[in-house]
Amino acid sequence: MDGQLIQMEFPVKGGNFGGAGDAASKIKNILKQLGIRYEIIKRVAIASYEAEMNIVAHAAEGTIVVEINPNAVVVAAKDKGPGIPDIDLAMKEGFSTASQQIREMGFGAGMGLPNIKKATDDMTIKTEVGVGTELTFKIFLTDNREETLK
Amino acid sequence: MITKDILKEVLAAEIVLDSEEEFEQSGKSTFSKVCGCDMMSDLLSLMNDHEHDNKAVLLLTGLNNPQVVRTCEMVDIKLVVFVRNKQPSDETVQLARECGVTLMCTPYTMYKCCGILYDLRMKDLNGEIKTN
Numbered sequence: 237m238d239g240q241l242i243q244m245e246f247p248v249k250g251g252n253f254g255g256a257g258d259a260a261s262k263i264k265n266i267l268k269q270l271g272i273r274y275e276i277i278k279r280v281a282i283a284s285y286e287a288e289m290n291i292v293a294h295a296a297e298g299t300i301v302v303e304i305n306p307n308a309v310v311v312a313a314k315d316k317g318p319g320i321p322d323i324d325l326a327m328k329e330g331f332s333t334a335s336q337q338i339r340e341m342g343f344g345a346g347m348g349l350p351n352i353k354k355a356t357d358d359m360t361i362k363t364e365v366g367v368g369t370e371l372t373f374k375i376f377l378t379d380n381r382e383e384t385l386k
Numbered sequence: 387m388i389t390k391d392i393l394k395e396v397l398a399a400e401i402v403l404d405s406e407e408e409f410e411q412s413g414k415s416t417f418s419k420v421c422g423c424d425m426m427s428d429l430l431s432l433m434n435d436h437e438h439d440n441k442a443v444l445l446l447t448g449l450n451n452p453q454v455v456r457t458c459e460m461v462d463i464k465l466v467v468f469v470r471n472k473q474p475s476d477e478t479v480q481l482a483r484e485c486g487v488t489l490m491c492t493p494y495t496m497y498k499c500c501g502i503l504y505d506l507r508m509k510d511l512n513g514e515i516k517t518n
Contacts, residue, residue, distance in 0.1 A: 254477070257456035264460065275437070281460040282430045341453040342426030351427055355434050 260285035287313035319365035387416035397492040422446040433461040459485040
């Protein structure tokens with residue numbers, strides 16, 4: 237990484253079930269090209285894919301912004317969607333408001349946000365009902381997380 | 387470790403797409419772990435929970451849409467077996483080709499497939515194996 241900062245932005249269209257996962261796939265391939273450790277790539281891929289599926293399933297449109305700095309991969313998934321009325325409830329495994337269409341694709345079982353939290357080192361949600369949601373997560377590139385946080 | 391050819395035989399499976407063959411690497415892969423799953427979020431969760439040699443994991447599923455392949459791409463699973471002869475769509479096959487995922491179809495049910503592979507001492511994602 238040599239201390240540089242890389243930023244990328246990927247648009248995500250709500251309801252585009254055919255293209256769902258395109259952004260996560262591109263992110264994964266870029267991390268591979270950068271020579272990032274496999275275990276890190278897997279966690280970023282899982283969390284990015286779940287975040288992308290959430291935008292496709294619930295929002296009109298959104299973007300996924302990825303920043304790769306020498307310490308961490310930081311991903312912000314922003315959408316213009318219905319917002320989350322109760323974040324604690326949304327974080328419970330098994331709670332879901334997804335449509336039948338998304339369930340038929342193997343998602344919408346209320347695992348998305350818990351999966352993202354589990355795969356990442358830090359996750360925050362800012363949301364406003366009727367406006368949209370911004371989900372940000374971070375995965376540290378180094379093993380020594382305490383040192384990174386200093 | 388079980389080869390693709392053995393899996394084809396024991397599951398009476400048809401190979402829909404041999405991605406290894408397309409990349410001229412036929413016969414090199416072996417598999418030791420199985421995940422039987424229709425919920426892709428469950429698969430992502432299970433793959434995140436444990437450190438695997440992901441390329442040694444095969445997915446048994448009754449779901450045949452492109453998201454199955456996309457999910458496998460995320461966690462580097464290289465073989466999907468569709469149960470009950472569910473045929474993947476052209477779109478699913480095309481994505482599998484791009485992602486290097488091999489696709490098989492078996493007439494057997496998920497339950498029967500799991501039983502056969504368990505008997506062959508293949509492990510689940512927790513690493514558990516038939517003991518007698």
